[in-house]
Amino acid sequence: MLRLSKLTDYAAVILVRLGRRGELTTATTLAQETGIPEPTVAKLLKGLAAGKLVESYRGARGGYRLAEELDHISVARVIRIVDGPICVTACCDGRECNHGETCGLSGQWDMVNQAICRTLEGITLADMAKPGGLSLEAQDSAPNDKVRTKDMLVSG
Incomplete structure (x- = not known):
C-alpha cells in the first residue's frame, strides 16, 4: 500500500490552517485549532521553517506564518520536507x-x-x-x- 505518513498529513493541515489565518500564530493555538498534539505541531513547525515553508518569529508576540501562499506550495514539496x-x-x-x-x-x-x-x-x-x-x-x-x-x- 502506498501511503503518506501521518506527519505529512499533519503538516498539510497545519500549513492550510496558517494560510487561512494569515497572521502570526503560535504552536499552542495551532494545536488547539487542529487537535494535533502540541509537541507534534512544534516539531513539524521547526521542520517546515527549516524547509522555508513557514517563517518563525520569537518573543512574546512571536509565532509562525506561511512563507508563501498556499497556491505556491505543492503537495510534493511538503512530502519531501517532512518525509524526504x-x-x-x-x-x-x-x-x-x-x-x-x-x-x-x-x-x-x-x-x-x-x-x-x-x-x-x-x-x-x-x-x-x-x-x-x-x-x-x-x-x-x-x-x-x-x-x-x-x-x-x-x-x-
Whole structure:
C-alpha cells in the first residue's frame, strides 16, 4: 500500500490552517485549532521553517506564518520536507537493490515514481484546501494524463 505518513498529513493541515489565518500564530493555538498534539505541531513547525515553508518569529508576540501562499506550495514539496524523497521502491532513488540482477524491473519503477511526483507537483495546498476536495481544473492540470483521476490522487 502506498501511503503518506501521518506527519505529512499533519503538516498539510497545519500549513492550510496558517494560510487561512494569515497572521502570526503560535504552536499552542495551532494545536488547539487542529487537535494535533502540541509537541507534534512544534516539531513539524521547526521542520517546515527549516524547509522555508513557514517563517518563525520569537518573543512574546512571536509565532509562525506561511512563507508563501498556499497556491505556491505543492503537495510534493511538503512530502519531501517532512518525509524526504518520494520513492515507491528503494531502487528508484539511485540506491542499489540487492535483487537488481534477478528482478527484471531494474529502473522500470522510475517511470511510476516520476508520474506520481509530477501529479503531486501539480497539486497545491490551495487545491487541497478547497471545500469538496480537488476541483476538476486541478485534476485536469495534473501533468500526466494517465494519472489524473481523483481515486488515484486521494487514498484513504
